[in-house]
Amino acid sequence: MNSFVARLTTRxxxxxxxxxxxxxxxxxxxxxxxxxxxxxxxxxxxFFMALWFGPLLAGIAAGCADIVGTLIFGGIGGYFFGxxxxxxxxxxxxxxxxxxxxxxxxxxxxxxxxxxxxxxALLNTFxxxxxxxxxxxxxxxxxxxxxLLMIPVQILLLYFVGNNKTxxxxxxxI
Numbered sequence: 001m002n003s004f005v006a007r008l009t010t011r012x013x014x015x016x017x018x019x020x021x022x023x024x025x026x027x028x029x030x031x032x033x034x035x036x037x038x039x040x041x042x043x044x045x046x047f048f049m050a051l052w053f054g055p056l057l058a059g060i061a062a063g064c065a066d067i068v069g070t071l072i073f074g075g076i077g078g079y080f081f082g083x084x085x086x087x088x089x090x091x092x093x094x095x096x097x098x099x100x101x102x103x104x105x106x107x108x109x110x111x112x113x114x115x116x117x118x119x120x121a122l123l124n125t126f127x128x129x130x131x132x133x134x135x136x137x138x139x140x141x142x143x144x145x146x147x148l149l150m151i152p153v154q155i156l157l158l159y160f161v162g163n164n165k166t167x168x169x170x171x172x173x174i
Contacts, residue, residue, distance in 0.1 A: 012053070015171060016061050019049050023065040028073050037146050043115070046091045047098070047158055052171045055095025062091035082127030089123070090115045103162035105155075112154045121147040 023045040031040035042065075050058035066087040070079040097111040121144050128143075129136045161167050 016049065016053060016057065019045055020061050020065045020068065023049075023062070024069040024072065027065070027069055037142060039146070039150070041157070043090070043154055044157055044161055046087075047094050047162065048167075048171075050091050050094035051098045051103070051162070051168070053095075054099040055092040058091035058095045058099075059088040062087040080127060080131050082130060083124065086119050086123050086127065090119045093119070098162070103159075103168075105159060108155055108158045108162065112151060112158065116147045116151050116154065120150075 023042050026045055027040055027042050031038055031042070033039050046058065046062050049061050053061070063084045066084045067079065069075075070083075093114050094111050097107045101107065121140070125136060125139050125143050128134065128139055
């Protein structure tokens with residue numbers, strides 16, 4: 001716990017707040033799709049939250065981004081706690097794989113597969129089913145195709161940003 005509190009300096013809280021705000025902006029203005037299928041690049045922001053702050057802080061920040069983003073901009077169907085849980089889990093997974101660890105291709109592949117297949121494809125489809133009272137099997141086929149197409153995109157993007165020395169060291173320069 002002492003390490004957790006030590007990371008909550010004014011500078012780190014400000015940086016984490018900036019990443020939360022950036023996550024909200026990317027989710028709102030750089031995402032596209034319909035209610036059941038959305039393509040977003042927020043995973044890059046969440047990756048940096050996890051890389052720089054660890055699983056727990058990244059999970060809390062991603063959950064806060066989901067809540068605040070929905071409160072500010074609304075969302076189809078309004079706020080739903082399930083997506084906050086998914087946001088927390090996704091960031092937590094990235095934190096487990098990348099916090100204080102070398103960004104290696106196998107880590108990226110494993111983290112992306114867990115997040116895309118378990119969180120995005122299964123869990124988020126379940127939340128949509130609950131929220132809209134739709135059939136899981138009516139939603140899942142199109143969602144899994146979209147998620148499978150996003151796997152190489154996410155792996156490539158995270159590989160390039162994760163191994164970019166300037167981006168990795170950005171935390172120390174802000």
